[in-house]
Amino acid sequence: MKYKSILLSIPLILCSLLTFGQDNITVSGTVTDEAGGPLPGASVVLQNTTNGIQTDFDGNFTLSNVPVNGTLVFSYVGFASQEIPVNGNTTINVVLLEDAQALEEVVVVGYGTQKKADLTSAIATIASEDLQKTPSAQVVQGFQGKVAGVQINSAGAPGDTPEVNIRGINSLYGNSAPLFVVDGMFYDNIDFLNASEIKNVSVLKDASASAIYGVRAANGVVLVTTKGGSFNRNAEIQYSTYYGVQQAQNVLQMANAEQFTGFAYESGSESEIASIEQAIQRFGRSRINPDIPDVNTDWYKQVLRKAEILNHDIQVDGGSESVAYSVGGNIFHQDGILDMKNSFKRFNLRAKVDAKATDWLTVGANMLYSNSVRYDDEGGAWQLTYYAVPILPVFDNAFTNADPTPYSDAREVGYRDSQNPFPLLDNSDKRRDRRRTTLNFYGDFHIIPERLNFKSTISYNYRADNERNILLPYYVTDDYQRSVENSTISNNNRVREDYIWDNVLTYNKNFDDHDLTLMAGTSFRDERQNYFGTRGNFDPSGAFVRDNEKTWYIVNTAEDSRVSYNSPNNNDLGENFQFYGFSYFGRASYKYKNRYIAYATYRSEGSNKYDETYVHLPAFGLGWVVSEEPFFKGGDVVDFLKLRAGWGRLANDAVPASIPKSAVTVTSIFDDTQVTGSQFSTASDDLGWEYTEEMNFGLSSTLFNNKLSLEADYFIKDTENLAIPVLPLIGTEVSFQNVGSVRNKGFEVSASWNGKISEKFGYTLSGNFSTIDNEVTDLLGQPFINRGVAEFRQRLVVGQPINVFYGWDLDKVYQNDAEIAADPVAQAAIAEGTEIKPGYFKFKDNNNNGVLDAEDRSYLGSPVPTYYYGGSLGLNYSNWQLSMDFYGQGGNVILNRNRAEVIRTQGRNIDAELAKNRWHGEGTTNEFPSSEGYRQLWNQRMSNFWLEKGDFFRIQNIQLAYTLAVDKLPEFRFTLTADRPFMWTRDFNGFNPEVGFDGVDLQTYPIASVYSFGVNVKF
Amino acid sequence: MKNKILKITFIAAITIIAGCSSELNEDQELVVESGEIDYSSAEGALGALVGAYEKFQNVGWEQIPLLSVRGDDVNAGGLGDQAGFDDTDSFIYDNTYWMYRVFWENWFQDALQITAQMEQLERFREEGVDSRLIDQYIAECKTLRGYITLQLSKMYGDVFKVESTDQTILEVLPKNEIVQWVSSQMDEAVPMLLDMHPNQRTDIPGGMTKYTALAVKAMANLELENYQAVADAAGEIINSQKFELFPDFYELFNIPGKLCNENILEIQYSDFGQSSGENVRHLWNFYAPQGFTPAVAGADNGGWGFYEPSMKFIKFMLDRGESIRLETSVLFTDRGITEIQADPAYTDLPSFVSNTTRDGDVINDYARALFASGKHFLPTVQLTPGRTDIGTNNNYTVIRYAEVLLMYAEALTRGASGSAGSADDAVNQIRLRAGMDALSGVTSEDVMDEKLAELAMEWGIRYFDMVRLGETGELAYDGRNFDADKKFLPYPQDVLDQNYILREYYENNN
Secondary structure, three states: HHHHHHHHHHHHHHHHHHOOOOOOEEEEEEEEEOOEEEOOOEEEEEEOOOOOOOOOOOOOOEEEEEEEOOEEEOOOOOOOOOOOEOOOOOOOOEOOOOOOOHOOOOOEOEEEEHHHHOOOOOOOEEEEEHHOOOOOOHHHHHHHHOOOOOOEHHHHOOOOOOOEEEOOOOOOOOOOEEEEEEEEEEEEEOOOOOOHHHEEEEEEEHHHEEEEEEEHHOOOOOEEEEOOOOOOEEEEEEEEEEEHHHEEOOOOOEEHHHHHHHHHHHHOHHHHHHHHHHHHHHEEEEEOOOOOOOOOOHHHHHHEOOOOEEEEEEEEEEEOOEEEEEOOOOOOEEOOOOOOOOOOEEEEEEEEEEEEEOOOOEEEEEEEEEEEEEEOOOHHHHHHHHHHOOOOOOEEOOOOOOOOOOOOOOHOOOOOOOOOOOOHHHOOOOOOOOOOEEHHHHHHHEEEEEOOOEEEEEEEEEEEEEEEEEEEEEEEEOEEEHHHHHEEEEEEEEEEEEEEEEEEEEEEEEEOOOEEEEEEEEEEEEEEEEEEEEEEEOOOOOOOOOOOOHHHHHHHHHHOOOOOEEEOOOOOOOOOOEEEEEEEEEEEEEEOOOOEEEEEEEEEEEEEEOOOEEEEEEEEEEEEEHOOOOOOOOOOOOEEEEEEEEEEEEEEEOOOOOOOOEEEEEEEEEOOEEEEEEOOOOOOOOOOOEEEEEEEEEEEEEEEEOOOEEEEEEEEEEEEEEEEEEEEOOOOOEEEEEEEEEEEEEEEEEEEEEEEOOOEEEEEEEEEEEEEEEEEEEEEOOEEEHHHHHHEEEEEEEOOOEEEEEEOOEEEOOOOOHHHOOHHHHHHHHHHHOOOOOOOEOOOOOOOOOOOOHHHHEEEEOOOOOEEEEEEEEEEEEOOOEEEEEEEEEEEEEEEHHHHHHHHOOOOOEHHHHHOOEEOOOOOOOOOOEHHHHHHHHOOEEEEEEEEEEEEEEEEEEEEEEEEEOOOOOOOEEEEEEEEEEEEEEEOOOOOOOOOOOOOOOOOOOEEEEEEEEEEEOO | OOOHHHHHHHHHHHHHHOOOOOOOHOOOOOOOOOOOOOOOOOHHHHHHHHHHHHHHHOOOHHHHHHHHHOOEEEEOOOOOHHHHHHHHHHHOOOOOOOHHHHHHHHHHHHHHHHHHHHHHHHHHHOOOOOHHHHHHHHHHHHHHHHHHHHHHHHHHHHHEEOOOOOHHHHEEHHHHHHHHHHHHHHHHHHHHHOOOOOHOOOOOOOOOOOHHHHHHHHHHHHOOOOOHHHHHHHHHHHHOOOOOOOOOOOOOHHHHOOOOEEEEEOOEEOOOOOOOOOOOOHHHHHHHOEOOOOOOOOOEEEEEOEEOOHHHHHHHHHHHHHHHHHHHHHOOHHHHHHHHHHOOHHHOOOOOOOOOOOOOOOOOOEEEEOEEEEOOOOOOHHHHOOOOOOOOOEEEEEHHHHHHHHHHHHHHHHOOOOOOOHHHHHHHHHHHHOOOOOOOOOOOOHHHHHHHHHHOOOOHHHHHHHHOOOOOHOOOOOOOOOOOOHOOOOOHHHHHHHOHHHHHHOOOHH
16 A cells, blocks of 8 residues: 555655765665564664664665674564674565563563563563453453462442452551552552553562562552654554453342242242232233242343443554654443443543653653543342342332333232332432542653653543432332432532652663662652532432433422532541652662672652551562573573572551541431531550562563463461451441551462474463462450441451451251251250251351250351462464453352342242252252241351352453454454353352452342454454 | 754753653542531531430431330231241241341441541530530530440440440440449439430530430339339439420320420421422331321331231220320231220220221221331321422431339338328329229239330330330230340340450350
8 A cells, every 4th residue: 555655655765864974885685583474573773873673574675874894783573683684685585483481571560670680679571462462441351360470359330440369358448449650650559541642560579579669568569651653653453342341240030920939939938928919909810820920030131231342542653763642532332231310431532652852861741631431330129129029020010100111019918118129210310420630740861871760640530420320200109209309310420530740760881790670759748638529419490301411410409408518428528638759769679690689679768658668668679590600501491490489578558547536416306406516436546657668589480481381479467457347345436557467378370382393383372370368367465356236246366367257157957856856956945945947057166065056166167269360271283363261269158138138028929949959848958048047047147058159260251363364455354252151159158259258249240241343344 | 964963862851851840749649528527616516416326316227126026015917927026026036137236236336436436525625615515515426325325235234334445445244244334324424414404405406415325224123123223313304393294195295395305315307398309207118007097198108017016916905994005006908907906805895996097097907017106106187298208307206204213112012211292193194194993002913014005115115114124924925035135235246246245245144
């Protein structure tokens, strides 16, 4: 195509103009790999100049203005660079060899970069291409299974960001999320980035790597560099898109009308049976089975839908001799699989420019604008759906006055609640608008070229949130409605502004066998946020109209109903803050003979958040490249072997400072008048810093001509002064105290193999496996601290993992009266008045005292997975590529809180598993109670009946890609992707075993499978 | 070259100097003590007192029923739902049942919160608020806390004395000692409190006065079987002549009874007389019958049916020839009426025994129960127009003068001497209002019967009377087994786990 050659020739013309008048020649040739395959995009640069070009799709290049005695440098990612003297040749063909030292790779570390070969700490990287396989708005979703030691807990709701945990839970207050650093700015998450905008990701896993980031780094650090241009490279225009359909995966089976009715009759509960009779009267009798109502609603089927996901992305990048640029934008849209106004839409624009202003100064700017609109799901609907009885239809046309929809009402047939989730789904509107602008400017001063550098960077982040929550009116009957005056709007604004100003001085010196880098810097941080909201009830005599969004404003609320507040909780100012931080930090790394590596960092951090203004955080590392030793004999098999060890100390500023608690404003009623009062705290906090110290031992190796690369790490991470909400001896108000110590330790192994069967046929295999052994090591002498809710107790207890479940051990189910009569424990309970029948649980009398009592309880399992693994298999044949990723985790138990909610309310649906497997006669089961037993306190006590194994294995992603590269045409790449298409669980009765680190499954948004088709075009 | 280094040094110096800022000494956060309490203002002190009342007034829906369900006057409804509540009614206690814990936690939190308010009130005194006023406010708090502690002790037996927010000095006292402590707290409070009917207060209408404290004192001493002290405290209330029985027993429990001269303490609610907007209400649904047909179309009929007057009580009332009190206390379903008539002795029933109430609400049959409590049901005709929620705008009566009269009468029949008239006088006042003939020479037994007829379904009064008197036979009705071991609820398992002081006490005393 003509325009392409014009584009290609522009820099050439520029170059020739600039070098006009010299005695130069034009050199052309082809760059290929060992097999003779062309290497498109390889870089050809005249040494010590900025005169260079990239090869075209066939590996060809033409470079003019080359001095006859010059030297050309040929380089390509993953291949060893070559320097070839021109010697007057006008044709130079080059064969690049695959890089023997893939470890020459440079890795982004805190405030700088390091060669991967020189690392002594546990740092993992994720390639941008791997992230782009996952059709999701959330970049971190793509991390799942890719990195040992990094655990991702998927989020299902559109716009929701998955939980990220690095190396175990080491803080209970706030979240366990790592710090994200995007081009120098600190973030709590990166939900605003599209995978296509990311150049690379480094995960700083251990304390020796992350300590340089100070008090925000207690949970590890994820460094993200966004895409930029390159100097001396032709513009590349790239457009990509994908379209997909999402579908709920592993939909939970609930009891159908027949199962439910059978279960209800077996319960012996008069009210349950009466409701079924009433349902038959109201909705008719099934002709197939006259004992059940003529309704069989699968509520999950009703509330779930197929939903689309769509992404468009365009980017232009390139650069001239002194300016490199990258400009792009994308639009992402996703509907939720919950059948309501539930979606996420994001529009991003970005630009990054780097300019060599003078020979001693490089300046740059980077900006990103992100605009998203999200309609949140109505979280309460999930539980309603679970509990809604199948003998209730969605609509009930007997309600002739209903407006707009005659929703059915379970109260009509005797249940306590209306149960139908649709009034909630159809009449909630939760819109969240988010606008974000991030800016980043730097000046890089090359004081002594290649030796001494000073870089000053200012980063800025502005985020404005507007949340609008509407509850719309509806009418079914007089006592099943939301009147206009009870319909509400709340409109909340949150504005956040952060600055970070980093100044970093870096010094490099290589002499003889010594390699030295010194870095010192300061960082100033300013974070502030303001929150303001107003809510009100709509005024029936005002302009509000249910179906006209233009009337959904505060002005249309009744004036006396309006309330404004500075926090979602009304009573505090937690959403308003103003933090300053100032830090000094430094790093020294030294390498001798490429064999011995020493590394140290230090950060001294000050903050206005705590009384103790400064904390001091050192870290060290040592590395030994065994394979460089003269005595090393592994030459044929082992190409590279490094042993490394590191130690670091972290502090956590997510722990709140001990703020004297403010009085809470309350109102009470006296003689029909509201009187305002205040309540004072009954428990005071006593908080200081949490500290974490971590040791890491690892090895990095490549073998078999670099076909196999291997990384293994072992770490021990001790967190002291763990801040915990401590329940009081009496009353309910918790206080925060630094009373715990916890240890996380684990192994991480990752390996990858690159193989080639023939020229056209290659394959890759990779996998990683991580373990986490979490244990509470001290509670300041207290035997345990209660966690979770009282009826389903979890505990902190020395020697057990955090939040371990605590209760009775299920032994079996009593099958007949004889078994009950023969069991002294059952007899003791019966003597106390408790009824025990066949079909009831037999629990273990662990202390053998003949009575089932509190002393029989034991620890029933960890809510946090103890192992997880991921892997991928890639095949490429000619222009075809096939990849398959998988992920699994387990070792944990999950509390089936949905099923267990029977302890509070009955007359609700049950899961099909329970309905099918219930005890219903001698020999039917030893694991499930009878329907009657399910309702009795004896069986409802916390036991492993409510706990399910969390182990699962999932196919994360299958992608088939075809690249169409025809000369003179843009390059097309087509992809077919199935994301998370299959999952196998061991023993789990919910949608998604990734329930969060508390281990409680109450209402999680299901994870959808996505089937998508994508196209990528490069000009 | 030199020029360049100078330039760079200059720029670097400026940036670094600018970076060393003084912001670290700025205020931590924008968090301020909300409302900035002014400890020198009487208004602020009143706010602290209101905070104490609020804690008491926001009692959860499940807590009063748990306190009340075990008597022979009332059964747990539900039939298969809330097995733990039902078991409690049958004296089968499982200490992992959530209601036991919630009651314990919340009522102790109330006691603790009120104590925190008292400690803060001392700060107001230090900052110059009228010391006499602070004394009064603290005495009001003491009265509230005393009432709460008394109920905790009736429920669980030996419980904590909460006198400070410092939890390290908590102490469990044997039941008699803790109840004695409540009584002495009332002695401290009485002289500091206002001498008026609570409904005469203008600052906090319905708040604590001298007479509330005296009533609590009488209740505590009744529990201690210290009948002379009962007679003295109750007598003082009677002699004040500030209280009188509300003439209409049926309306006493409805809107007309709000803050009437009979009521000594109420949990107050309101819809402010408005058809919409703010509405602070009790969750009366727990008590109300399921699916009744309201006289006012559109009124919520979604009761839960968990609170059923016992057949024993109904027959007791029929035997006595009660009309107004039976009609007020019980809502009848047709199914329930048939069940009464199944007993040949009760085939002929008075006309008010009907599934249609005098205000036209129709109580349809429902599975959970045969009857519902009329005292806990507001006729729908009394709903503020526009409001539909069950019982909206009605108060929850806690202590009423009738109970004081009957405590006085009981004390006298058990040997105490009284200065406020005879036991006959007290009992007959009550009987008169109920349309019953006067008695003379009332015995203890007469008074206990009168208490059942008058105070049934209210606050477990009947249950705690029977327990106090050791009348276990009365409680073992309809197939229930009761013995003295069952009188207290067990300490909730979760509390035993959590609270090492209680655990040690429990282990040393069991």
